[in-house]
Amino acid sequence: MxxxxxxxxxxxxxxxxxxxxxxxxxxxxxxxxxxxxxxxxxxxxxxxxxxxxxxxxxxxxxxxxxxxxxxxxxxxxxxxxxxxxxxxxxxxxxxxxxxxxxxxxxxxxxxxxxxxxxxxxxxxxxxxxxxxxxxxxxxxxxxxxxxxxxxxxxxxxxxxxxxxxxxxxxxxxxxxxxxxxxxxxxxxxxxxxxxxxxxxxxxxxxxxxxxxxxxxxxxxxxxxxxxQTEQGDRRLVVRVVQPNVDMSRKWDAAEEDKVFGDLMRMSAEAPAEGRPKPQLIVWPETSVPFLFTDRPDALAAIGAMLTEGQMLLAGAVRSEGDGSQGATLYYNSVVAIDAGGEIVNAIDKIHLVPFGEYLPFADVLERIGLKQIVAGPMNFAAGTLRKPVALPGNVLATPFICYEIIFPKLVAIDVSSSDIIVNVTNDAWFGNTPGPYQHFRQAQVRAVETGLPVVRAANTGISGVIDRRGRVIDALAIDARAYFDVDVSLPAQTGRPALRxxxxxxxxxxxxxxxxxxxxxxxxxxxx
Incomplete structure (x- = not known):
């Protein structure tokens, strides 16, 4: 040696x-x-x-x-x-x-x-x-x-x-x-x-x-x-939907009804015999292939699909402004929709991907022909506040969009009053490469750091539910088009273990x- x-x-x-x-x-x-x-x-x-x-x-x-x-x-x-x-x-x-x-x-x-x-x-x-x-x-x-x-x-x-x-x-x-x-x-x-x-x-x-x-x-x-024996007797029944939409179809206007229809079909499927209906349904990042402001009929359809005591958390593009003088802003968001077909909450992505979701120094770089590669056909604005979303059963969930889940301090601060973490992502950009596996592993570690279960919905995978000790309760393989239901055990108390x-x-x-x-x-x- x-x-x-x-x-x-x-x-x-x-x-x-x-x-x-x-x-x-x-x-x-x-x-x-x-x-x-x-x-x-x-x-x-x-x-x-x-x-x-x-x-x-x-x-x-x-x-x-x-x-x-x-x-x-x-x-x-x-x-x-x-x-x-x-x-x-x-x-x-x-x-x-x-x-x-x-x-x-x-x-x-x-x-x-x-x-x-x-x-x-x-x-x-x-x-x-x-x-x-x-x-x-x-x-x-x-x-x-x-x-x-x-x-x-x-x-x-x-x-x-x-x-x-x-x-x-x-x-x-x-x-x-x-x-x-x-x-x-x-x-x-x-x-x-x-x-x-x-x-x-x-x-x-x-x-x-x-x-x-x-x-x-x-x-x-x-x-x-x-x-150690898990503490807490509160539970949340969750359905995770993985639509496996190819990126070539994702923003094709001719495909939007088919994409939305597949999401609705999997969400509306009856649970297995003897199992309760899911209280929470989760769709991946930017899974809704249009703006809800352009398709109010879609909200009505979601409301008709959901029953009392159910809620949908859907990755969607959200717009603000009327478009006059270029004032419209677009956000990569998670929207909460109740059984009345109303958007009752929306959490916008705060930590955007440079060159992926926005173009730094856009005024200069666009002049030489550079543009961003985004999760939708628009440039995103960054959100300013992340807050827990109230779910059925008085459960508080904090959503993180895509790679926001990889930042330990960001997650630790924002989940201090939450019962569960929801991570929506679209790793279809990277195919069946090491990237999605590495992304999922980091979500597992966030669960252990925070002591909170993680519900993860990914367009093409890996979707899964992770308990507060990092164990995978259930998951879907990459490129699977499917859904699964999981009974998630919630912690008895919250705190700031990750910050400590x-x-x-x-x-x-x-x-x-x-x-x-x-x-x-x-x-x-x-x-x-």
Whole structure:
């Protein structure tokens, strides 16, 4: 192992960059749908050894001294995000005649930019670098900070955060309820990088024993928590509808009656013998293929389909304004419709996808022919307030639209008074690629973080109902056209467990930084 580590440390130029790129790309196997977390025990030790050799003369300026470490992290990140996010290019092929030219910019551009976070992580780690276990803690600190920044900088995009690699199944998800995703990121890197100690004897036994102890505690806590009896006697009967509408038909005016008819048919089906009627029916994001203001007959039909004590939450485009002087605004929304055929509530998407649902600097970019790729034939405005929707049985549900579910703090704040989370999405843009599986996994983790069940309706999948421990009660496969009914158990009480866990996670990241800094300073004092 020492010989291998030495060879990796001595790599230079393009060979070092290529090794970092391959290590990052291999690390993607830790994420859904592969869930081969052992890949991290290869990728992160290689990253440590590459950073061991990423040095510059002491006489160099501050930026030049950390440039080699930044470059290693950047190439690692480029490989990781390219291998993990290549599927986003599928959205550009839905209307290939208009957007295929932008495919290289999306597939390469997003990883190129996200890689800067991991470059920052390794440069920050190198600032606190020492030998032995100290450098492992420094790397955990660097990635902990970088992944935290990735949740909010430049609108945020914490997709495939490293911590998800440590949570492939509900048994291994429970720790996130204590340390949050922020803490899981740092702890995962700390454990995954520990085999780097095999290249020498310093701290080897202590480091491997500590890593083993953390893994056992992680699994043991998950086993204990899953064995706990669920509290609460309130239940909600939910029907999730997955219409599987091809994107080529979704906004075709000639197809709208057929699309709407399929949604209505599946929603109106009688439940299985002996089962109660669903109290809540959920349709996916932008599933309604027209504006309700243009089709009041559709609202009347929904009202006739629903019975007393039922409610429909439907993903729909909502408009405001009369169209005069370009004043109409369109929102990507979830609307609540009661048995009277009335829209009694509407929640608009707040966190829009840049270039997907709106065009940043639109006045400038539209002049050179750029336009957004949206979930409907219009540019969306951002909502300003998310509030719980009152469902039958005095149940409060908070809707999140599409990738809003991937933001831990956003979800934690908005569900503080809710009984259940509803996530509607349309992942048809990406087909049967890793994207929908990764999206679903992040919804599972939000359920564990918040202690709330998640009801998820996706146009082409994966639709499912997840209990408050991250276990999938029922789900539909990708490309299935179907529905299912589930009796969802609601928690006895609500609170803000995810916010507390997020704070604990920041404390853990800070401790990694303080301890690794202390070790680095102590080593320098001894050497001098």
């Amino acid at each position: 020492e010989r291998l580590a030495g060879r990796i440390m001595l790599l230079w130029g393009w060979r070092r960059a290529f090794a970092a790129f391959l290590a990052g790309a291999f690390a993607v196997l830790m994420q859904a749908p592969y869930d081969f977390f052992a890949a991290g025990f290869v990728s992160f030790p290689v990253l440590v050894w590459l950073l061991d050799g990423a040095t510059a003369p002491a006489s160099s300026g501050l930026l030049r001294r950390f440039r080699p470490a930044f470059a290693v992290g950047w190439w690692f990140g480029f490989g990781y995000f390219l291998a993990g996010l290549w599927w986003i290019g599928g959205a550009l092929l839905v209307e290939a005649e208009n957007f295929a030219w932008a495919l290289p910019f999306a597939v390469l551009g997003v990883p190129l930019m996200l890689a800067f976070f991991y470059g920052f992580a390794t440069a920050l780690a190198r600032l606190l670098w020492s030998d032995g276990i100290g450098r492992i803690g420094a790397l955990a600190f660097g990635f902990g900070v970088a992944e935290w920044l990735r949740t909010f900088l430049f609108t945020g995009f914490p997709w495939n955060a490293i911590g998800y690699a440590a949570m492939p199944v509900p048994l291994l998800m429970q720790s996130v309820s204590v340390v949050g995703l922020i803490g899981m990121n740092a702890l995962a890197v700390f454990v995954l990088a520990m085999p780097a100690l095999l290249s020498g004897q310093r701290h080897l036994r202590f480091g491997l024993s500590l890593a083993l102890l953390l893994v056992l505690a992680h699994a043991g806590f998950g086993s204990w928590r899953l064995a 866990a997020g704070f604990v996670g920041l404390v853990i990241v800070g401790l990694f930084g303080l301890i690794s800094a202390g070790i680095a300073v102590a080593r320098r004092i001894v050497r001098n």
